[in-house]
Amino acid sequence: MRTVSLQESIAMIPDGAVLMIGGFMGVGSPERMIDEIVRQAKRDLTIIANDTATPDRGIGKLVSAGSVRKAIVSHIGLNPETQRRMVAGELEVELVPQGTLIERVRAGGHGLGGVLTRTGIGTPVEAGKQRIEVNGGSYLLELALRADFALVHAFLADYLGNLSYALTARNFNPVIAMAADTVIANADNIVPVGVISPDHVATPAPVVDYLVANA
Amino acid sequence: MEPQVIIARRIARELAPGMLVNLGIGIPTLVANYLPAGMQVFFQSENGLIGTGAPPEEGMAHPTLTDAGGHPVTALPGASTFDSAMSFGFIRGGHLDLTVLGGLQVDAVGHLANWMIPGKMVPGMGGAMDLVTGAKRVIVAMQHTAKGAPKIVKKCTLPVTSLRPVDLVVTELAVIAFRDGRACLLESGPGVSVAQIVAATEAELAIPSKVPEMTL
Numbered sequence: 521m522r523t524v525s526l527q528e529s530i531a532m533i534p535d536g537a538v539l540m541i542g543g544f545m546g547v548g549s550p551e552r553m554i555d556e557i558v559r560q561a562k563r564d565l566t567i568i569a570n571d572t573a574t575p576d577r578g579i580g581k582l583v584s585a586g587s588v589r590k591a592i593v594s595h596i597g598l599n600p601e602t603q604r605r606m607v608a609g610e611l612e613v614e615l616v617p618q619g620t621l622i623e624r625v626r627a628g629g630h631g632l633g634g635v636l637t638r639t640g641i642g643t644p645v646e647a648g649k650q651r652i653e654v655n656g657g658s659y660l661l662e663l664a665l666r667a668d669f670a671l672v673h674a675f676l677a678d679y680l681g682n683l684s685y686a687l688t689a690r691n692f693n694p695v696i697a698m699a700a701d702t703v704i705a706n707a708d709n710i711v712p713v714g715v716i717s718p719d720h721v722a723t724p725a726p727v728v729d730y731l732v733a734n735a
Numbered sequence: 736m737e738p739q740v741i742i743a744r745r746i747a748r749e750l751a752p753g754m755l756v757n758l759g760i761g762i763p764t765l766v767a768n769y770l771p772a773g774m775q776v777f778f779q780s781e782n783g784l785i786g787t788g789a790p791p792e793e794g795m796a797h798p799t800l801t802d803a804g805g806h807p808v809t810a811l812p813g814a815s816t817f818d819s820a821m822s823f824g825f826i827r828g829g830h831l832d833l834t835v836l837g838g839l840q841v842d843a844v845g846h847l848a849n850w851m852i853p854g855k856m857v858p859g860m861g862g863a864m865d866l867v868t869g870a871k872r873v874i875v876a877m878q879h880t881a882k883g884a885p886k887i888v889k890k891c892t893l894p895v896t897s898l899r900p901v902d903l904v905v906t907e908l909a910v911i912a913f914r915d916g917r918a919c920l921l922e923s924g925p926g927v928s929v930a931q932i933v934a935a936t937e938a939e940l941a942i943p944s945k946v947p948e949m950t951l
Contacts, residue, residue: 544782544783544801544803544805544819545782545801545803545804545805546805547782547798547799547801547805548799570819571859571861573805593859594859594860594861594862595858595859595860595861596857596858596859597858597859597861598804598805598858603857606857615857615859615860617860617861617862617863617864617865618781618819618823618860618861618862618865619822619823619826619827619862619864619865619869620864620865622818622819622820622822622823623820623823625820626820637827638827638868638869638899639827639864639865639868639869639897640864640868641868641897641898642895642897642898643864643894643895643896643897643898644894645860645864675799685818686799687783687784687797687799687800687810687816688780688782688783688784688799688800688801688816689799690783690816690817690818691782691783691818691819692818692819693818694818695818695819695820722818
């Protein structure tokens with residue numbers, strides 16, 4: 521793990537990259553990194569995340585700034601800007617059931633090719649997917665997702681990069697931290713090694729590549 | 736009594752001590768307000784919380800303690816938090832006793848449509864498809880009609896949320912159960928006649944000789 525400045529953390533992300541970003545309706549999103557993506561005017565990003573929040577919050581800010589070419593998310597209902605850009609053809613949106621989305625990310629991070637789920641059978645979600653019969657039940661084959669970068673927000677990070685999360689700000693964060701080639705973490709509090717007890721480390725340091733330093 | 740209050744109070748009677756319950760946004764959220772005093776039910780917010788409590792008092796909100804709509808909540812004693820993968824493990828894995836969701840349409844066999852209106856409203860399904868497919872019991876909380884048009888229809892014209900039929904629909908006019916591919920009228924709303932229910936329902940209803948009024 522290497523500590524980088526906020527500017528450096530985002531400078532390593534090229535235009536067109538695939539990013540997983542933590543957060544649920546903006547709660548638990550790495551706002552500093554998102555603001556820096558907007559400042560560095562990244563373009564053509566593919567975002568894999570739970571939702572696009574609201575136009576002025578979390579991932580919504582990336583949509584509003586025109587940084588996003590494609591969004592793979594479960595919900596855009598509270599972001600009229602996402603819907604407007606989708607209808608205008610400026611933004612491709614792939615809607616995925618929330619439980620399927622997180623499980624596809626988990627599969628990507630855990631070395632699995634995909635998952636079998638009953639969710640989506642007989643709905644528009646099934647289009648183009650393989651239906652598999654196992655033990656007398658029908659399931660959809662949902663393929664694993666991986667990303668070039670995961671942008672993770674934690675409550676605590678220690679000097680080694682061990683992370684822990686707070687309350688409902690956990691959501692997608694520990695799952696995406698397993699599923700990207702490069703993992704960049706931002707934390708509310710950077711603390712000495714040992715402050716986070718081993719039982720409370722949710723994301724172990726070896727998967728974290730970069731920690732964004734305090735301003 | 737407001738239609739939403741009738742619906743929420745009736746559904747609250749379906750809760751039992753110790754149940755794990757997920758309430759959707761809108762009318763379903765109101766159900767928690769009518770829980771019998773002293774009954775412990777675990778409410779799940781799919782963003783990663785079991786033990787969701789009422790909104791906090793003024794000035795007590797915490798930015799990382801929210802419900803699935805992003806609104807501040809409290810955590811009751813015994814609450815737990817977890818990531819989204821585990822959250823949907825509860826939902827799909829047979830651990831969630833009951834989900835209560837809103838609906839746009841429910842049809843004669845109990846299929847629910849509640850996530851999009853093609854060409855008009857595409858908010859995304861969020862957790863709805865997993866909830867309807869995976870919960871042990873599914874209750875739809877919705878008003879009986881929309882602008883006078885029946886919402887309980889012969890066949891959904893909107894894209895369905897799941898092929899798994901819902902168990903119960905509760906409206907301000909009626910309680911309807913779906914069993915063996917049939918819609919069965921169980922109860923009528925306060926002061927509502929069976930004829931009124933039939934007139935406001937497009938789907939064919941199996942109607943017993945006696946239809947009791949719902950207890951609230």
